[in-house]
Amino acid sequence: MVETKPEQTGASITYSRMNPFQARVIENFNLNKAGSNKETRHIVLSLAGSGLSYEAGDCLGIVPKNDPKLVATIIEEMDWDGESVVTINKQGELLSLKEALTSYFEITLLNKKIVQQAAELTDNEEIMNLVLIENVQMLKEYMDGRDFLDLLRDFGPWKASAQELVSLLRKMPPRLYSIASSLTANPDEVHLTIGAVRYTAHGRERNGVCSVLCSERLNIGDTLPVFVQKNKHFNLPESADTDIIMVGPGTGIAPFRAFIQERAAQNASGRSWLFFGDRHAATDFLYQDDFGTYQEEGALTKLDTAFSRDSDHKVYVQHKISENSKELFQWLENGAYFYVCGDKQYMAKDVHNTLIEVIAKEGNMSTEQAEAYLNDLQKQKRYQRDVY
Template identity: 35%
Template sequence: MSLHEAPPISAPLIPDNAPFSQEQRAWLNGFIAGLIAPDIAAAQGAPASPPAQAEDEITWHDPSLPLAERMKLAEDKPLPLKLMAAMAQQDCGQCGYDCQKYAAAIASGEEKRLNLCAPGEKPTARMVKSLVEGAGGEAAPAAAAAPAALPKSSKPLGYARENPVMARFLSRARLNKEDSEKSTYHIEFDLSESGLDYTVGDSFGVFPANDPELVDQILAAIRAPADFPIGEGTLREALIHDLALHSAPDALFELISYIVGGERRKLARSLAKGEDPEGDASTLDVLAALQKFPGIHPDPEAFVESLEPLQPRLYSISSSPKVDPHRLSLTVDHVRYLIKDRVRRGVASSWLGERIQPGASFKAYIQRAHNFALPSSGETPIIMVGPGTGVAPFRAFLHERCETKATGGAWLFFGHQRRAADFFYEEELTGFLANGALTKLSLAWSRDGETKTYVQDKMREEALSLWEWLEKGAHFYICGDAKRMAADVERAMMDIVAEAKGIDQKAAQAFVAELKKAGRYQADVY
């Protein structure tokens, strides 16, 4: 249908016999109408209607708000927007969608997997399941006895989690000095045989493996043979490569409730409902859950069915293909923490930081950036805020701008705990300052003095200069933690705008929202 044949905006765009509820159909009609209205108006020679209030100005999907508060703010909204509130619209890309498309796919019934929102973890998965069931939908089971193949994707091979290719691990090098409290690695990969290409701002998806030592402890806890057949492999192989072990799912507690009795059954049923009667539910991974109910001996196939699939992990790419199109790098924190005398390790970060060996091949894919890219002109100045591993995409930006001889200014805010131990890429950044690829470097160290200093504090210290850069058309970027750092940085930005323009906080918030709509305020948060 041509633009001249398009229906009037008031006409319904989703037919009555489409497989949607009335609520879903109404929302989709409005959403599609909003997308095509400007094009139809332009084709008919009429000026486009002024846009409705931008979604970025609405706080119901603010990731800094607790889940309960977001859901309260979204209680009168249609199902897709309620789902977005549950996800907090972080647009991390981990699910293979952005949040709006993932919510729409769930609401329409096209997407059955309800647990793909990685930042929200189990609370978000429970809320999504509850919203779908409340709307009359049926929640899909977590996993099958034989781990099912990922659904086919229309995206090209290597550019979706459903269509991975093989890449090769090259090397890892620790970025922290020996006296650091952290272990962060610069990790390099070879793409030469993968057929992959990427752009700065993109992310790299890796399919990790679980720690074999952890798997052996789980097998001992359930007293199951490692070679028990599961699908085309063994139970041990499935636990290493196919199943998530970091957080005990509700279905596991449901299974346990059928095995135990008395007070232990009551406890298992409470945990399956998301309750926390003993105050430790958030610390229960699969092994800890089994240790909480010692002596159980579940059927191996039933045990596998109660677990969720092991998800790929996304990392911001820290290299530029203009330096070497066949080499890609990541900047990865090795996650480790102690709970009840047992060291817990991040699944992918431990696999990358400890176990995978140089030359090993693994499944991977490129996740194209969603609204996170360098300006089209190298003359446009950029301001980058990336503490810790948040510096990753900005290292890529600087390498790219160095190769393209970009003339616009580049200002980086970087921070960590201690300058002497945690100054990632210090020599490179100093070199970028020397050759002009980096114009200004502002550093924040939270453990070097009596007062903790963070990147948002440095922004406030440099408020006048930062505002001058914005007035010159600078694009502003954030990468890092969504719940704390990114929210604190946005508040600092609004304070700077309010002071510079002599306006109140509401007007400053609207100004920042306009920067986002114009593509001049971009975030890569997780």
């Protein structure tokens, strides 16, 4: 990786997105139990000596490295010399081809610009047809689930050098994860909850760059380049007396573990209600022991769970919200904040629509009035979402 010198401020060093801190791995284990078809890593990193601080609700950025097997396959496929030197940016910085593909470039995603520019480096008629303006939908379908290796394999022979081809690529963007710990409760530490992404597309097995690095190649004592990303739109109420309702299925649980830890450390008097969901209670109840302890100690007032594959009909968090509609509306009327974290495509929409139904039913309102009520909660920052 290109070395960046941390900014010196007096005697201290400021770590940031541009100058990430090398955080040492203290713990890394699978939260899912044997028999689960999911893998969710609980990772504890040391921030000792970094000067970094965070609040519950913030994110941690990780600058990952690509899978060495994928890098080796690209080099072998193109018959390139991995030790040859390439220029990686406009500043003229140099790296070996292997290191550039491992640490600097994004190689697992394609975009329109990459494919369009690649079309100029080959006589392949298929790619020339793909980048025509009228075939924009076809191009979109091609890029979905494909990567740099697919591009190189599909549209050769290439009349371009390794330098010209890697120059098509963009710099590796950092991956952001909701922090799963309270700094008050865990000084000098940051905890993460990362689901390993693995799937098959177009005849090849694919891996999430950062999630599978954390699951397969990150050992205790290793370091990860990290920085704190503030999240001003997702945080606890100013008053510890205020009630909070949290909806976080799957890895969406992460910030709420941080919220509850923070509330426990504060001895907060405000009540807390957590909705958690996943596939099977026996194997996928993330942080079950933690939340059991928080319930016993009073830091977690109510816990409702939805395990979608444990019954004949699928039960999700929105169903549990509906079941508790009367009490939930009372909490909202009493000033509670409502939080949602996790899947944007389905879960967050379903929870949003269910919330409108609950408000309409229990508040004796029309759908339009319930939507206005929810919009008002949002303006008061009492309805906050961190969805992806």
